[in-house]
Amino acid sequence: MVNRIARLPLAVLFLTLLLLSGADARPRVHHADKPHPQPDNPDGPFLADFPPGDPRIPSSHARDFSAGRVRFDGEKLVRLTLRPHDDAEELRDLRDGLVFYLESALALDVWGVHRTDEGGFAVDFRCSDEQLRTVADTLGVEADKRVEMEVVNPDIQEAIDRENVRLLKAHVEKVKGMAKKPGKKPPPANPSNPSAWFKEYHPYPEILSFFSNLAAEHPSLATFTPSIGKTYEGRDIAAITISAVPAEARDALKVKQIWWQGMIHAREWISGATVQFLAHKLLTAHADESDPDHTWAVKVLNESEFTIIPTVNPDGYEYTWSRDRMWRKNRRPVTGSSAYGVDLNRNYPDGWGTGGASKNPYSEAYQGPSPLSEPEVKVLTSYFLSHMKRAVLAIDFHSYSQLVLRPLGYSSYPAPHDAKLKAVGDAARDAIRATSGKKYVSEREIDLYAASGTAEDWFYSVDVGKKTTEDRGGNGRVYGFTIELRPSANEGGWGGDGFILPPESIIPVGEEIWAAMKAVVPKVLDDPLVNK
Missing domain, CATH: 3.40.630.10 (Zn peptidases)
Structure with a gap:
């Protein structure tokens, strides 16, 4: 089934995937000054019945955080690039379909959408190795030359760890300064400095x-x-x-x-x-x-x-x-x-x-x-x-x-x-x-x-x-x-x-x-x- 889907034109591919997920295939467009119809079933059918800890749910979204800080060891920042297309409207449809598929059907964490210097679009998202394989296989990235996948950052947690070390050092310096003067309160946030x-x-x-x-x-x-x-x-x-x-x-x-x-x-x-x-x-x-x-x-x-x-x-x-x-x-x-x-x-x-x-x-x-x-x-x-x-x-x-x-x-x-x-x-x-x-x-x-x-x-x-x-x-x-x-x-x-x-x-x-x-x-x- 995956290989058969991967050979479909991209526009048909996203439509198929979104219909299978129960989602709308593309954003509804309305005139700026007209009233906007509200969708039925606003909570949606997608993942509401999945139990906490289900691997299909991003780890940062479950209620149970008893283990302490959320970590993202081995999770990657991945970029999917849609190459320039002669039909600008079709390219935009592909972009919207891709974003909606990643966000709504897979509940992946999309970090941003941006234009490429060549005139295409790129979508950055965070995922695990397993999720990356799912996206690559489903979209047929290796076979379809219109889509390129790149791992921009192989381990997001490394950046978080660097930041935590820096913040800890700043906190230690503040505490040391207070220790030199017993009874002194923490320094106020000083706009004069x-x-x-x-x-x-x-x-x-x-x-x-x-x-x-x-x-x-x-x-x-x-x-x-x-x-x-x-x-x-x-x-x-x-x-x-x-x-x-x-x-x-x-x-x-x-x-x-x-x-x-x-x-x-x-x-x-x-x-x-x-x-x-x-x-x-x-x-x-x-x-x-x-x-x-x-x-x-x-x-x-x-x-x-x-x-x-x-x-x-x-x-x-x-x-x-x-x-x-x-x-x-x-x-x-x-x-x-x-x-x-x-x-x-x-x-x-x-x-x-x-x-x-x-x-x-x-x-x-x-x-x-x-x-x-x-x-x-x-x-x-x-x-x-x-x-x-x-x-x-x-x-x-x-x-x-x-x-x-x-x-x-x-x-x-x-x-x-x-x-x-x-x-x-x-x-x-x-x-x-x-x-x-x-x-x-x-x-x-x-x-x-x-x-x-x-x-x-x-x-x-x-x-x-x-x-x-x-x-x-x-x-x-x-x-x-x-x-x-x-x-x-x-x-x-x-x-x-x-x-x-x-x-x-x-x-x-x-x-x-x-x-x-x-x-x-x-x-x-x-x-x-x-x-x-």
């Missing part, structure tokens, strides 16, 4: 302390809100608001608003560090007249207000420190299965369930049983709608692949403001290239891969625009973007570690994204989106 803070990643309590201290150092500019709501496990989701305009005058002066958020996916540590860097730079550049960006920061903060969510997914992030470094989702148990977690960036209501997400609760892209089913997404959307009344820009930071993605992710129809969205995305790309030489790609999300229920599309949606653009009579939209940070999947030197980006990259990534924001923010302030 950025070279020390940004030389390492930090657990969630330290991040909260950093932002609290940052606001305290700039009381005329920043307000730290320790909790805008709770996660499933009861942790606070914090926010910081930054503007030079007094809070009581912002409504009357119609101050425009910008939103940045990070770490919606728990394992993407660099996204949170980048948001920390941006907030710190915005405040310190305003305060320091000798800073080259002082004039820019003063002008921008006199005209606008920034709301920053440092960590969207605190439960998942803390879990990456304590148990499973590769954890992506939140930590809510999935009713009726042994699975944990929903992909929060597939749980937003705009376009939810229309393709580019999974109904399989064991999938890393599990969309949840319904839109807004997750407490974290409810908190974020509620706060956005209540706080943002003159919103012009919202960015969701991720890693990895070096991308600036614009709406839409769930529809092949161009967004009504696609030309303006493209101009802003291209400006970010060009500023990064001019600053660091790094190549980011600016494109529509759907042109790279299908994704539904995302923050980016929700920010841009008609309904959000009606409620958050009072300065435009409720007839505006919000520039919505996803920015995928380093490393690049195409550039050498990153070692195939993917999400395990060394801390030496925190400041360089922050600096290139700061340059991007300097290019993007004036454009959106000068030309906010208005519906025709």
Whole structure:
């Protein structure tokens, strides 16, 4: 049967595999301004009845973690490359079918999708030796010259072990420093010493302390809100608001608003560090007249207000420190299965369930049983709608692949403001290239891969625009973007570690994204989106 399937054309192959698995063959496509039908049986039939520990379930998804930290010894990062094709639409269909097959039918951990320099597509995923053989045999990789398989990293655990050793050394140094002064408490997260803070990643309590201290150092500019709501496990989701305009005058002066958020996916540590860097730079550049960006920061903060969510997914992030470094989702148990977690960036209501997400609760892209089913997404959307009344820009930071993605992710129809969205995305790309030489790609999300229920599309949606653009009579939209940070999947030197980006990259990534924001923010302030 396997050999017979392997000889099928790829388009027919993916259709056959997906039909056999009970999944839809490809994402459903809808117009951006039309209602989206919701699928039946949102939990899906795929793996819900498999017992914990079943070898078909990725080890990081079962409930029983009594053995301690999850390890990935011998698990590989594999890249499947679809070579360029004369029919661009068929190539995109193959790409979507491959991603959906890996994520939903096999519940494998897809790390990313990216374009190749030759014009094809590549899909990176994590798997064991047994799973690798299954994929290779089923897809007939060796016989089909249109597909190439490469092991990018033969042992993911090695990168995790290196990181753990580094973090342990940092902790030991901190403890030694305390031992020299008995009774002394741990040093606070000190925004006044950025070279020390940004030389390492930090657990969630330290991040909260950093932002609290940052606001305290700039009381005329920043307000730290320790909790805008709770996660499933009861942790606070914090926010910081930054503007030079007094809070009581912002409504009357119609101050425009910008939103940045990070770490919606728990394992993407660099996204949170980048948001920390941006907030710190915005405040310190305003305060320091000798800073080259002082004039820019003063002008921008006199005209606008920034709301920053440092960590969207605190439960998942803390879990990456304590148990499973590769954890992506939140930590809510999935009713009726042994699975944990929903992909929060597939749980937003705009376009939810229309393709580019999974109904399989064991999938890393599990969309949840319904839109807004997750407490974290409810908190974020509620706060956005209540706080943002003159919103012009919202960015969701991720890693990895070096991308600036614009709406839409769930529809092949161009967004009504696609030309303006493209101009802003291209400006970010060009500023990064001019600053660091790094190549980011600016494109529509759907042109790279299908994704539904995302923050980016929700920010841009008609309904959000009606409620958050009072300065435009409720007839505006919000520039919505996803920015995928380093490393690049195409550039050498990153070692195939993917999400395990060394801390030496925190400041360089922050600096290139700061340059991007300097290019993007004036454009959106000068030309906010208005519906025709």
